[in-house]
């Protein structure tokens with residue numbers, strides 16, 4: 001009875017919603033912290049998992065939000081050039097990194113601060129330049145709390161991923177593809193079915209747009225790919241059963257740059273206002 005009353009308070013009042021967000025944030029970030037410090041480090045020692053510290057993210061850039069919004073386009077043709085480790089780190093941070101250090105809140109909003117998404121980078125052969133060489137090709141998992149990636153599976157899996165994505169060639173030609181997955185239960189345990197069908201996809205949209213905007217601001221390009229065989233992607237990435245793949249986002253240097261000129265946009269509006 002008391003429990004039901006407390007739950008009602010948590011969801012039905014503004015103060016309750018605020019508190020549930022804060023509680024959720026603190027417990028989930030603690031859980032993630034311990035997950036990383038125990039599970040991953042142990043597995044790293046036993047299984048030879050390699051952990052790579054990413055360069056710290058830059059919090060200043062030279063492109064305004066307005067310019068990034070205006071010049072963002074889905075990019076499907078990439079140059080045959082690697083990303084740098086700095087670029088990969090910056091994109092991962094923008095996607096789902098830490099932007100608040102008390103509760104471990106992220107660059108993307110998340111319902112109840114439950115952070116249901118996990119983020120992987122599928123790195124191709126010579127896909128990422130690092131310290132005068134290249135990152136070992138493979139599937140890397142991003143740890144936002146340490147801003148590191150750990151190698152989960154060695155090998156160039158771009159061709160397999162491309163086939164899993166219905167032969168969309170940009171998945172093969174991009175030097176790196178990010179893969180977002182979701183652990184639905186993180187959000188569903190707080191919000192039930194509404195969390196599952198509404199909030200998790202909304203969370204994904206926010207993080208995906210962060211990738212688009214950060215890529216655009218850095219002169220890189222991406223495209224959100226939602227068409228793929230889930231089971232195939234899960235197999236390629238060796239995903240745990242609780243994780244569902246949601247987006248593949250190939251990242252690379254665009255073959256051509258899209259630029260919107262202000263006067264072009266003004267002419268567009270004026271023509272429509274005259275109608």
Ligand SMILES: Cc1cc2nc3c(=O)[nH]c(=O)nc-3n(C[C@H](O)[C@H](O)[C@H](O)COP(=O)(O)O)c2cc1C
Nearest residue numbers: 072073074075076165168170223224225226227228
């Ligand atoms: C949920 C979702 C799924 C998408 N899936 C694909 C896809 O599988 N392949 C692809 O090439 N583009 C995909 N796109 C990109 C859209 O085609 C693109 O956003 C749209 O054509 C508008 O172009 P713009 O992004 O340049 O504004 C997807 C976009 C969204 C939001």
